[in-house]
Amino acid sequence: MSQNAMVIVGAGHAGGRAALTLREAGFAGRIILIGDEVHLPYERPPLSKALLKGESTLEACSLFSEAGFIASGIEHLSGVRVTGIDVREQRLTLDNGQQLEYGKLLLAMGGQSRSLDLGGRRFSNVHYLRTVDEAVGLRARLTPGTRLLVVGGGFIGLEVAATARDLGCAVAVLEAGPRLAARALPERLSQTLLNLHRDRGVVVHLGARIESIQGEEALTAVQLASGECLPCDVLLVGIGMQPNLQLAKDAGLETGSGIRVDRFLQTSAPGVFAAGDVCEFPDGEGLLQRQETWRNAETQGRLAALNMLGHQQPISGVAGFWSDHYEFALQTVGALEAGAQVIAREGGDGGFVLLYLNAQQQLMGASGWGRGNSVAKDIKLCERLIESQVMLPVTQLADANVSLKGLLRGAHV
Structure with a gap:
C-alpha cells in the first residue's frame, strides 16, 4: 500500500x-x-x-x-x-x-475498565461497562426486582445506578472514599448527588471496603469489612x-x-x-x-x-464534562481548583452554579447542578468568561439576578 x-x-x-x-x-x-x-x-x-x-x-x-x-x-x-x-x-x-x-x-x-480483584475467580454475573456489547449484556439482566450491587461511586457507577432504579432494580453502591466522585467534583456536588440517589432508593455505602465475596458460578454476596453482608444478583464494577x-x-x-x-x-x-x-x-x-x-x-x-494534514493548530479551548442522573444533570467547565475562591449562585428548584475565581478575580472554572438542561446556558457563559479572563465583581457573581451574559458583555466593552 x-x-x-x-x-x-x-x-x-x-x-x-x-x-x-x-x-x-x-x-x-x-x-x-x-x-x-x-x-x-x-x-x-x-x-x-x-x-x-x-x-x-x-x-x-x-x-x-x-x-x-x-x-x-x-x-x-x-x-x-x-x-x-x-x-x-x-x-x-x-x-x-x-x-x-x-x-x-x-x-x-x-x-x-479497571478490574476488581476477585482472587482470580470468574463469575457469570460480574459486569463492566465500556463497550456497547457490555451495555447490551448488562441491560438483559436489569429486570424489575433484580438486586444490583455497584462497586465504585464515580460517574459510570452512579449513572448505571440511576438507570437501574428507573428499570425497577434494587440498587446498592459501594464507594471506598468518603464521598461520591471525589476526584472530579467539589464537596457540595458530591453531597447533592448522594442525597438524590438516596432519595431515589439507592443504598450508598461510603468508606466501604470489600472483605470477601461469596458464590460459585455466580457471585451471590459481598461481605464488607464493617461486617455487613450484601446479597446481589448482578455486580457492576465501575472503578475507572x-x-x-x-x-x-x-x-x-x-x-x-x-x-x-x-x-x-x-x-x-x-x-x-x-x-x-x-x-x-x-x-x-x-x-x-x-x-x-x-x-x-x-x-x-x-x-x-x-x-x-499539516495545519499545525495547537490545543485550545476549555475542558468540561456532564453527567445525567434521573431528571437532573451536572456540568463542569474549566479548572475546579481546591484553593480557589468559590462563589455560589443559587437557582430555582434546588439548582446552583459554583464559580471558581483566582487571586485576580478571574473565572477559572464552574460547576453546576439542575433539572434537565437548566444550567447549560450558564455553564456555556462561564466557558466564555473563562476564555475572556476579565476581572469579575464578586458581589454581582453571587447574585443570580445579575446576568452572566451581561457580565460577559461588559468584558468586551
Missing part, C-alpha cells in the same frame, strides 16, 4: 471523528481505521443511560451511518488488533499477521479505566499517564499523533493532563486529523 495512507489505530469516538475530519478537510487518499470492536465508531455517554435503558440504539449512538461510512471511502478493519509499531519503517503489524505501512499515524486506542499504553511503550514512544504529546498532539515519534482517552497533553500552562470525556474525544479527534 501507499506510504501516504492515513492510519488510525482505535475506532472509538476520537478515532472515528479523526477519520471523518480527514475527509471533510479534503484528504482524498487512503484512510484506514483499525479497531478491535466489530462496530462502527460510536459515542460512549449513552451506554450507561439511554442505550442501557433501551431508549436508544447503537445506530443512534454511531458517529455516522453504515451508508455514510461506505460513501466516505474510509477502510474499516474491524475486530483487528495492532500488535506492533515500527516507527522507523512506518509500519504496523496486526494480530492476523498482516503488515501495513502508513504516511501519518494516529493512536486513539482509548482504554479498558486504564489507558491502553503498551503498544506505544513497546514502540518506544514517550508515555506518562498516557501517550505524551505536544500542543499539536504530536508524539515523540515523527508522523505519529495521539488523541482521546489515551493521550497525555499539556494545558495552557504546560501542565500535563489526561481527560476521559466526550468533549476531549470530539475536539482532539478533529484537531489530530487537521494536524496530520
